[in-house]
Amino acid sequence: MTDENTLVRFGVLGCAEIARKVCRAIDLSPNSILHAISSRSIDKAKQFVIKNSLSESVEVYGSYEDLLDDPLVDAVYVPLPTSLHLKWAVLAAQRKKHVLLEKPTALNVGELDRILEVCKSKFVQFMDGSMWYHHPRTARMKEFLSDPKLFGQVKTIYSTSSFLPPPEFFNNNIRTKADLDSYGALGDAGWYCIGAILWSMNYKLPTTVTALPSTILNSNGVVMSTTVAFHWEQEETTATFYCSFLSHETMDVSVLGSKGSFHVEDLIIPYEESSATFNFTSGAAFANLHIGWNMKEQEVLVQNELPQEALMVKEFSRLVKGIKDKEIRPDRRWGDISRASQVVLDAVKSSVDSGFNTLYI
Missing domain, CATH: 3.40.50.720 (NAD(P)-binding Rossmann-like Domain)
Known part of the structure; x- marks a missing residue:
């Protein structure tokens, strides 16, 4: 006991x-x-x-x-x-x-x-x-992502986090109030997208951040939906994410490398508590005459002892x-991870507030 x-x-x-x-x-x-x-x-x-x-x-x-x-x-x-x-x-x-x-x-x-x-x-x-971050699937995905022979260099990343709440949410929830949670969908759902993108890039900050004019604000000026683009000049890598309170439930991340790619559909909350999967390919190519592929995505199943x-x-x-x-001693790495996400979150919000200008970090 x-x-x-x-x-x-x-x-x-x-x-x-x-x-x-x-x-x-x-x-x-x-x-x-x-x-x-x-x-x-x-x-x-x-x-x-x-x-x-x-x-x-x-x-x-x-x-x-x-x-x-x-x-x-x-x-x-x-x-x-x-x-x-x-x-x-x-x-x-x-x-x-x-x-x-x-x-x-x-x-x-x-x-x-x-x-x-x-x-x-x-x-x-x-x-x-x-x-x-704490699911064992995340560590397995990082192993694949870090293998230069299987994955190569990260070239582009795409992530989404969205859900459609009931109508009363938009009148009563703190995430729609500028004085309580001014980031709205950007801070709630977008935080995960930003975290997944930075995780894929080993927390190197992007060179530029641009929120797209398709961004939707509520009457309080709080973000309800937005799409954002990142660029890393030295690596010649790009990323985009979409976060929203206005569309169907999504929790996707796709990372494309020079030699492989992987995709996960349920990053934030796995479909099941006791296990989770992700799909990857390495060395994929079109078959002869371009009538198919030389392989299908492989599914990796990861069991976990606890939720x-x-x-x-x-x-x-x-x-x-x-x-x-x-x-x-206290592990300061966790604060560093949060800070990287916060820096990028602030940059996205500044891009929105400035009329969707491109900002350099």
């Missing part, structure tokens, strides 16, 4: 819908435990515990400050609106709580730099909530425990 004193104890700031999924992940992860839930209303926090059948031992707080003052909380998960990330991530880090922060991480890279600065000064771990969100929590908790035990 696991000694609870060895587990990383999580507190959750807020009762957003995504918090339900992460609370489940904390429970499934073998090295963490949900210790506390907080909301601006203690009644709301209590209802969250009841609705999600959480343990009666979970502490319930009617303010975020009270949770941060709990000395038993090792780490916090922050699913608050983006406009609140700077305040609460900084306060958490100042109290030496490790920070798992929902994406997009901040309203701009300056805010994120402040969060990362405090995390560094207080010797706490930072990570954003992009769960797909990807639980694997994220497990890795985060491993780092937190190692830091607590003074065995390791």
